[in-house]
Amino acid sequence: MWRRIPTLMHRRPVVSATLAASAALGTGYLLYSQREALRARNPFALLGATPRAVHADAEAKPESPNAVNDRPLPFWSPPSRREMLNMLQGKTKEGQALARPEDEEFDLLVIGGGATGTGVALDAATRGLRVALVERDDFSAGTSSRSTKLVHGGVRYLEKAVWELDIGQYYLVKEALHERKTFLDIAPYLSQHLPIMIPVYKWWQLPYFWAGCKAYDMLAGSQGLESSYLLTRGKAIDAFPMLKKDQLKGALVYYD
Numbered sequence: 001m002w003r004r005i006p007t008l009m010h011r012r013p014v015v016s017a018t019l020a021a022s023a024a025l026g027t028g029y030l031l032y033s034q035r036e037a038l039r040a041r042n043p044f045a046l047l048g049a050t051p052r053a054v055h056a057d058a059e060a061k062p063e064s065p066n067a068v069n070d071r072p073l074p075f076w077s078p079p080s081r082r083e084m085l086n087m088l089q090g091k092t093k094e095g096q097a098l099a100r101p102e103d104e105e106f107d108l109l110v111i112g113g114g115a116t117g118t119g120v121a122l123d124a125a126t127r128g129l130r131v132a133l134v135e136r137d138d139f140s141a142g143t144s145s146r147s148t149k150l151v152h153g154g155v156r157y158l159e160k161a162v163w164e165l166d167i168g169q170y171y172l173v174k175e176a177l178h179e180r181k182t183f184l185d186i187a188p189y190l191s192q193h194l195p196i197m198i199p200v201y202k203w204w205q206l207p208y209f210w211a212g213c214k215a216y217d218m219l220a221g222s223q224g225l226e227s228s229y230l231l232t233r234g235k236a237i238d239a240f241p242m243l244k245k246d247q248l249k250g251a252l253v254y255y256d
């Protein structure tokens with residue numbers, strides 16, 4: 001078929017004219033239908049206008065409430081530091097005092113805006129309580145600003161539970177492991193599991209750390225992440241080439 005077309009065009013000008021016209025019509029139809037499909041999906045695509053420019057225009061002429069709103073949201077810009085400080089002091093963004101009744105009542109007063117206080121305040125507010133929080137410095141100005149930000153069960157608390165026969169530490173690790181899983185489930189955008197490698201420089205530490213991490217894995221049970229494992233010296237250096245190599249025996253990897 002393809003080989004026959006040039007021959008036909010060469011011999012019969014009428015045939016070639018018909019073919020050219022059909023091709024032009026076909027291409028035109030194809031372009032038109034693509035354009036309509038594109039317009040249906042995104043009305044801005046063919047205008048050459050950026051979404052922001054179109055939105056600015058839309059702000060000037062508000063649409064009827066029944067109109068289908070497929071326009072992108074405007075870009076959010078955070079308040080300035082000054083505005084945030086004003087709001088923290090209970091004023092408007094611009095710094096004007098808000099009219100609050102002297103005898104305004106709250107259901108809950110939280111003292112301290114660290115991880116604990118802000119967590120409690122947020123939880124209570126989302127349960128519908130009227131919450132006041134007082135902080136003498138700034139949010140997370142205390143211990144919370146020093147946190148490594150690990151959402152962990154606390155493998156070293158487990159070590160403490162064993163050596164000091166402290167059942168309280170044991171329950172703490174158990175609860176923290178449960179919370180670790182809950183946090184991964186409800187806020188996957190804030191937390192992810194990480195491998196943590198402990199370099200080992202003494203032979204006795206290899207079975208010691210291995211047993212401790214396996215006990216930690218077992219305590220997590222079905223809420224565990226990945227299993228801990230030993231690394232040879234060579235593999236540990238491969239993973240972290242800048243590791244101190246002198247006396248290195250191997251490494252242990254566990255997950256939190």
Ligand SMILES: Cc1cc2nc3c(=O)[nH]c(=O)nc-3n(C[C@H](O)[C@H](O)[C@H](O)COP(=O)(O)OP(=O)(O)OC[C@H]3O[C@@H](n4cnc5c(N)ncnc54)[C@H](O)[C@@H]3O)c2cc1C
Binds near residue numbers: 111114134139144
């Ligand atoms: C180096 C380090 C690493 C850590 N790493 C981790 C980790 O990886 N994972 C983890 O889970 N935990 C970690 N922790 C522990 C964790 O940081 C703390 O348990 C947690 O931050 C405690 O929070 P908090 O709100 O109870 O206390 P704070 O953060 O100290 O908050 C108390 C707040 O109360 C305010 N305040 C105090 N008195 C008053 C008052 N009279 N009136 C008004 N305000 C007041 C203070 O200004 C402060 O802002 C780490 C701790 C340290 C030190």
